[in-house]
Amino acid sequence: MIRNPKLRNVPLGIQQKYIIVTCNYVARDLGVTKMMSVTDAKEKCPQLVLVKGEDLTHYREMSYKVTELLMSYCPSVERLGFDENFVDVTEMVEGRLTHTPQSDGYSFEGHVYNRVSADAEASDHPRLALGSHIAAELRAAISSKLGLTGCAGVATNKLLAKLVSGSFKPNQQTTLLPEDVSDIMGRLSGLRKVPGVGHQTSKRLQALGLVSVQDLQLFPLADLVTEFGGSSAQRLKNLALGIDDSPVTPTGAPQSLSDEDSFKKMSSTKEVLQKIQDLLSSLVERMYKDGRQPQTFRLTIRRYSATNKWFSRESRQCPIPNHIGQKITSGSSDAPVQLVTLAMKLFHKMVDSSAAFHLTLISVCFTNLQARGAAAGGKGSITSFFTHSTSPRKTQSASQNQDDFCPSGISPFMDHRFGCDMEHSSTEGMTAQDTLQMTIPAESPPRAKRALHGLPTKQSAVVPVAAPQLQKAACSTARSDPNETNKTPKLTCRLPPNVDPEVFGLLPEEIQKELLSPAYANSLPGPPTHTDSHSLKDRKETVSDLDSSDKIITVNQQWPPGPRAAPRETVTEEGRPPSPRSSDCRFPVDVDPEVFSQLPPDVQRELMSEWKQQKPILKTPSSRKQGRSSVTKDRKAAAKGSQANSLLKYFKPN
DNA sequence: AAGCAATAG
């Protein structure tokens, strides 16, 4: 993520608190590792340049840009953290397969695992070969449009795509052939290396005497079942065999937004209140920009205990009353105050503030995010607390449903998956790694007959992408002065409903006055009070300053032309989208192809992806297993429909 | 629906 060319050849680490959470390759070569303490890192590498990274805003934004870009090519994108994406490219592959002449020889783009020359195999694996080309195209797009580099892995399922993506490291891609599944799994140094096997699981497996992947492959399923239960046992065994039938589940807009901070010690409720206020003011701002209305609020803490070092997290949550939720959505300046009140109630459910306590972390979280009806009163009228970064973009509710644009010839074959893994370098002091993963059908329409070392006929591919990290430049404005947290007991009798007198007493005087002003007396929507209207604006200005300054370059290391060579905002992009794309999707009947062809390429691509997306959304339910809890089951599908508006914000930049 | 555990980057 650090794009400053001057930092490119300098050891760089991203610091959160006293930890180096990640670092560039220069630093790694000098002995710095991820999660190393700052002290150790500086010892190993005194020249190490550190960049603060606690604020994830810029990483998150860039991360979603990558996901959006991928979705514009293929809607089936599943995020994994901020820097990896799985893409199921099965349909793209099938589309290209049917539209390309048989006589065309296939070849692989990038590396092929365990192969030096794979040309011979390409015709044996036309889908994987096509997937490798798609992966290369996606990486090229990410590079040219976002200035990020990274790796990709192409394989027949998510597990394999992820594993193979790291085979050639930086900024390369590799494809895994089915005949090498057993090899790649067998080479893993231990069970812990299997994605999906975390620390706890590997400990339990070790207790059964299982250490290597082979141990697990050979272990009787029945014995595994007694330890883990049926479904977990089968899944674990499958993972060891390189079998993963989990679908690429489109991630869509986030299901929760949270903000947290950790510290050595916090032991007074005054500090707690202040911290919660700070966290909430930035969280509420994010929530407002999101546009959805949160239905539940959660507060979590981590306590320190002398005997047991760190105690795990505890949380309490509660519904958010509608009138408060609406204040968030509308940008009302007293939303944070109301929420602080809620939060303090939750806090007191966990902590007896009359006794001593020692907290090391506080987190606030909004969940159960509900898309607003595009209805009345919208946020357009409220201008106070925050400023809008995005104007109410095209609320095109049009054509929600035209289902049949995609190649009808694609029946539910197996899916191939392609995985890519990308390492990017970017702006100012940071490096991040992104991974793209893609899925593609492996065997074609005719059923796969080959047993591929125990692999199911189902295949998919995944490509990873990296998200850059930008240094945060501005803090959100702190609204209160801790020193003025004096009580004003006499005023409590006039407090509006929903305001806890005790909490009120701890609030800064300014806020107290605000609460007591006529505007709040009857807890009505109230006139815009813009006491804090500068908070967001400051942030935006900072960002654009960075964008236009010489220090932030949108180009990464690999681009010879110095700074800002890559058009970033200038999405004019005349490039390639048109030709390859048109074979992947058909026009709706009411679109004149000639007119379409004259649209700017990026508009073409966007329209294409919109049309294509109708399908997968409707298709999703069928690919999800039925019979589960029903509530969780079609959450994603439901979200797709009802959250269409907010999804635009995430997946349709301007 | 609430709270926590596990996994992941």
Place this chain on the structure above:
DNA sequence: GGTTCTATTGCTT
């Protein structure tokens, strides 16, 4: 195996 700051899913009550 925990450190940071997130985010998701599944289990249990």
